[in-house]
Amino acid sequence: MTLDTIAAISTAVGEGGIAVIRVSGPDAITESAKLFRSKSNIVDAPSHTVHYGHIVNPDDGEIVEEILLTIMRGPRSFTAEDVVELSTHGGVIAVKRVLALLLRQGSIRIAEPGEFTKRAFLNGRIDLTQAEAVIDLIRSKSDRAFTVAMKQAEGALSRKVKTLRHQLVELLAHIEVNIDYPEHDVTELTNQFILEKSRQACAEIDRLLKTAEEGKILREGIVTAIVGRPNVGKSSLLNALVQENKAIVTDIPGTTRDVIEEYITLGGIPLRLLDTAGIRETTDVVERIGVERSRTALEQADLILFVLNGNEPLHEDDRKLMEQLKGRPVIVLLNKSDLPSKLDTAELADFYTEESIVRMSVLNETGLDRLERVIRDMFFGGELESADLTYVSNVRHITLLHDARRSLTDAMEAIDNGIPIDIVQIDVRTAWEQLGEMIGDSVAESLIDQIFSQFCLGK
Known part of the structure; x- marks a missing residue:
């Protein structure tokens, strides 16, 4: 996905040892090179290298700041785009002067809150549960909360959801065969298969929901x-x-x-x-x-x-x-x-x-x-669960898991009541789509914007 180039301060504003400005997009390297004076040519520099030099005002050649510039070429970067990180001296004035010069470059604009993480999601580097875990990492109030968020950022919950969806895809394929070839008269076997697979999926959802209260805490x-x-x-x-x-x-x-x-x-x-x-x-x-x-x-x-x-x-x-x-x-x-x-x-x-x-x-x-x-x-109940447990703590995830379980329950009840199998298929597909909404496979753009608007600027 081709997007424009964005920049923002990624460290907290205030006094500190260093401050970091992140630039991401197709022009990140070439536009930064216009302001950077060094012995090395960063336009042709390899990925994941650090370069010492100065930021210079192109109008008068004045040295604005002494910096370290890091290059990470896409897709081997956080956003999966070309990324440049400029490490300046800590302090409000230094970092704002450098950012102002970057934004004067015609093809760079200020990033929106959470836009770097949003690009990582849109470019397929992470899914939506992993993206949401980033803000949980930032807001962690304890070591254990940080560990839970880190596991989710690494894809622990995503893998479980994707496994569940794969099971439901197999189930949907089995139902399709029954609908397309009714002459084979395997309805009873198909119904038993649907009940068994739906119960297994419900049991896994229940295991995840069991962690919800503790995860939310x-x-x-x-x-x-x-x-x-x-x-x-x-x-x-x-x-x-x-x-x-x-x-x-x-x-x-x-x-x-x-x-x-x-x-x-x-x-x-x-x-x-x-x-x-x-x-x-x-x-x-x-x-x-x-x-x-x-x-x-x-x-x-x-x-x-x-x-x-x-x-x-x-x-x-x-x-x-x-x-x-x-x-x-x-x-x-x-x-x-x-x-x-x-x-x-x-x-x-x-x-x-x-x-x-x-x-x-x-x-x-x-x-x-x-x-x-x-x-x-x-x-x-006396002790915290194992740190290896995959917790569900996000209200959106909890709601969607409940919805998916309800859809599978509807499918099982429909079979018990003798409802035609093509109607049962609708409930199973709905559960599959609801689980897909958790990881961002099927989610409205407005919801994506709402999720990432909660992030801080520069993340």
Whole structure:
């Protein structure tokens, strides 16, 4: 596929050791050569070579920047096109000056968000699941999430989907033979073949969907709200988990006035922590706004860490919160366990099991190991699956797998109900097309644009 030539800054804007500008397209090498002064002629240079030189303003010959220029000729590049990467000094000014000169070349334009990865997809170097894994790599919040995304970028999920589609193609071919040669009277055998192959495909889809909940957690993190009445240690808990003083801690109730958000990894489990304002009745206008925001965060949370002060008797505000949290996934944290216990845990028995109660001291940072184990039990059945497992974490993929399974179920039900085989064929073909939409074999251009618009500029 022939496209125009694009350029963009591929590294984060700001101070750093180096910055990289990526150029991709048919004129990437020749247009870059017009600005590059070096002892070597990069127009004829072999692929995957690095060249030292300077970027020169063609108007007056002024040296603009000292760079390293890397050449990767298509199709042996990320986009499968000719690619040039210019490594400049880090910093906003240097990289912008070089990019501005490149864009002054008539055949180079600024890249759209995700356009380099989009070209890799359009040029057949990667499929759509691999392309989507690129953004998961960038947004990974934990080592395990990164590993899952890397496996998908390498094609682990694609291979499973392609195997499934191949099985359905064989099934469709068998059905076609039955439709084209009805005189052989093999309908009963064909029906049994369809049922067997459809059950096998459904079983494989079920195996993939079984990983969906854990995969989504690894990809997005568990939205975790830290709640409790004022001054029970919520902000201190956040600081202990983050290992940084992100929240102001004082003895004054109502210090936290807004929801503070932080990402952490606890024993390989990514958590999106929301430290909320203490929930209580108050006449303070600003604190009341914080309390309302806390209630909103509470509704959005996948997990609630309910902090109680173990050094005080249960407060009426604690009891009100316990009522509000009924039916929600809650872990009770009895803070200040380093002090004499004054809270009667028997009052908690009507709401929480002993397994969901963690005694801890945020001050001494004890009890965090126990908290990790309880979260692991609650969301992963005690332990994370093997790192070799192919997880499904993308909502689009999960939806299409459910749709494909439903189509195969419709096909099996149609056979049981004596529906003609040419109607059954429609359901099987629909499942095949839905799986194809996962990897991009059959997908609307508008959806492709929507997917790649989520990428950052330069990727």
